[in-house]
Amino acid sequence: MNQQEIRVTRVDIFGQEYSLRGQASEEHMRLVAALVDEKMQEIAQANPRFDSAKLAVLSAVNIADEYVRLVQEYNDLLAALEGDAVKP
């Protein structure tokens, strides 16, 4: 596939169909959609009265929480490696 080509992957998230556009593989997009769907199902089960907008926002918050933690871990690891590199 051409590097610039935009792929469209149709996925189901919390009972709604979405067309995801991007250069990533279909496998990657399905994994991403499954992660969001799973998080929405999990939050819906614990909070049956939340509407889908609230569920989706809280799912985004939940995933962003894990993302920010991982960014910090990744940066800590890189900093530790740089620290190693300058040791005599």
Added chain:
Amino acid sequence: MNQQEIRVTRVDIFGQEYSLRGQASEEHMRLVAALVDEKMQEIAQANPRFDSAKLAVLSAVNIADEYVRLVQEYNDLLAALEGDAVKP
């Protein structure tokens, strides 16, 4: 603060107020909420007709996309380090 203590942070995401509960610092929760709010604003600007549930789902997809990529980079880095470790 006690390690087990649950903190409540009130944040604003796309014009709605949310009470986020968790053990993380208020600074961390505000950073996470700002990331979600920013992503929703960005997608809303490009797609003014999307309702807030769709905007929130697509924001979650967008953040999950970056999260999955970072998990892969982090694992690749760890694998490379382990590769280093077993070199003679």
